[in-house]
Amino acid sequence: MRAIFTISALLIIPFLYCTVKTSTALKIRIELDVFSGRPNPGWVLENAEVDTINHMLQNLPPCKTPVPTDGLGYRGFILYREEEGKKETIHVYNNMVSLEGNPSKILIDQNHVEQALFNMAKQKGYSKLLEELGLK
Amino acid sequence: MKITLNVFSGRENPSWELSEKDAKSFLERFAKKTVLSASEHQAQLGYSGFTAETFTDERLPDGIPSSFFIGGKLAPGISEHGHINPLLSETESVNAEEWLLSKAGKIVPDEILNYISGELKAKLKGIDYETTEKITEDLEFKKLVHASPCIIANTPYNPGFWNTPATQPHNNCYNYSMNYRSNTFAQPGRKTGHMYTSLDCNNVGNAASSDGCKPICTGSSKLVALVIWPGNDYHWYRRHSQGFWGHKPGGTAARNIDNIGRLINGTTLTPANCNRGPYTVFCGYRYSPTGMQVS
Numbered sequence: 001m002r003a004i005f006t007i008s009a010l011l012i013i014p015f016l017y018c019t020v021k022t023s024t025a026l027k028i029r030i031e032l033d034v035f036s037g038r039p040n041p042g043w044v045l046e047n048a049e050v051d052t053i054n055h056m057l058q059n060l061p062p063c064k065t066p067v068p069t070d071g072l073g074y075r076g077f078i079l080y081r082e083e084e085g086k087k088e089t090i091h092v093y094n095n096m097v098s099l100e101g102n103p104s105k106i107l108i109d110q111n112h113v114e115q116a117l118f119n120m121a122k123q124k125g126y127s128k129l130l131e132e133l134g135l136k
Numbered sequence: 137m138k139i140t141l142n143v144f145s146g147r148e149n150p151s152w153e154l155s156e157k158d159a160k161s162f163l164e165r166f167a168k169k170t171v172l173s174a175s176e177h178q179a180q181l182g183y184s185g186f187t188a189e190t191f192t193d194e195r196l197p198d199g200i201p202s203s204f205f206i207g208g209k210l211a212p213g214i215s216e217h218g219h220i221n222p223l224l225s226e227t228e229s230v231n232a233e234e235w236l237l238s239k240a241g242k243i244v245p246d247e248i249l250n251y252i253s254g255e256l257k258a259k260l261k262g263i264d265y266e267t268t269e270k271i272t273e274d275l276e277f278k279k280l281v282h283a284s285p286c287i288i289a290n291t292p293y294n295p296g297f298w299n300t301p302a303t304q305p306h307n308n309c310y311n312y313s314m315n316y317r318s319n320t321f322a323q324p325g326r327k328t329g330h331m332y333t334s335l336d337c338n339n340v341g342n343a344a345s346s347d348g349c350k351p352i353c354t355g356s357s358k359l360v361a362l363v364i365w366p367g368n369d370y371h372w373y374r375r376h377s378q379g380f381w382g383h384k385p386g387g388t389a390a391r392n393i394d395n396i397g398r399l400i401n402g403t404t405l406t407p408a409n410c411n412r413g414p415y416t417v418f419c420g421y422r423y424s425p426t427g428m429q430v431s
Contacts, residue, residue: 036309036385036415037340039321071395072371072385072413089274100301107356129368 193297
């Protein structure tokens with residue numbers, strides 16, 4: 001019995017450690033990219049949400065289509081990702097995930113990050129704003 | 137390019153905008169010459185030359201700083217021989233000063249023009265112009281205020297100034313339209329402590345008026361336009377000297393196309409000429425004075 005407990009603990013503890021480490025070390029702030037004059041509305045992800053969104057951003061395939069010209073109104077989401085001082089800005093729009101940098105990377109949003117963030121925005125109270133843009 | 141006639145001490149100096157063609161012609165005078173920076177120029181009472189400056193997205197030739205002086209005296213301790221290229225000769229400087237005066241239009245009243253012309257003639261003749269008669273500042277300023285005709289001074293389209301990683305995310309449509317990079321995502325009225333309190337034409341327009349952007353054109357101004365997404369947001373456009381409109385949606389790139397990719401080339405910004413997305417309410421055209429700042 002004791003051996004089983006010990007083996008279980010050895011298996012579970014590293015997993016818990018990794019999960020906790022990811023949540024606390026990595027911060028993600030989301031902006032609903034929609035305004036021109038005013039600052040965009042935004043929110044900071046909870047630890048569990050960080051894990052979910054971060055997982056969805058992994059292993060996305062590259063996209064050869066250029067990012068469409070964004071204009072007035074809905075332009076998707078901007079993710080400000082920060083981990084141990086390293087900052088990264090990610091745009092999620094029109095089924096594409098683009099990572100700012102030199103060179104920038106454009107990936108296909110096959111894990112539906114934009115939809116997940118869209119649902120989150122509605123939960124955060126931006127349903128009316130999105131509906132005004134014809135987005136439901 | 138903004139030209140300021142340095143002549144008053146307690147009141148605002150008269151200033152005007154050179155057209156693109158005139159600015160080019162003006163700058164050609166300084167090929168292989170050195171112009172004075174602020175630290176090399178001596179401020180003094182009465183006429184002390186012209187300041188030429190650009191703190192916007194106007195392009196300048198290599199070696200020309202964004203602010204420099206023509207005319208006036210060298211600051212103490214500054215030698216006229218300490219530069220790679222020579223300073224303007226007395227005659228070249230007076231020619232440039234007289235040319236600038238000729239471009240002032242009605243902004244500089246005749247009394248002040250006569251005074252400056254006398255100073256310049258005295259300078260060519262070697263007379264110390266500090267000893268010549270000074271103007272009565274308050275009286276002349278009052279005349280100046282009443283003599284400020286509308287001069288449309290739209291500038292060339294220069295998106296490269298805005299679309300860099302250090303600038304683009306921190307400046308919005310208000311920065312772009314008022315042509316002032318504050319890196320603060322500027323808001324109408326914030327600089328002057330009268331920020332808008334609701335998102336409608338009157339409220340946002342009045343806040344911008346507080347910063348200096350007026351519904352009536354006086355003096356050197358650029359044409360801008362305000363539109364509203366009722367209850368949610370505002371957006372500004374700026375007319376360029378090429379005849380089209382430019383704008384910058386939030387932290388995105390500055391551009392001269394509308395929401396469906398058309399050059400915004402019409403005189404007006406009606407939906408037929410310019411797809412404005414959710415910014416459905418057109419508030420009207422306004423005039424942003426040259427040199428206006430926002431925060």
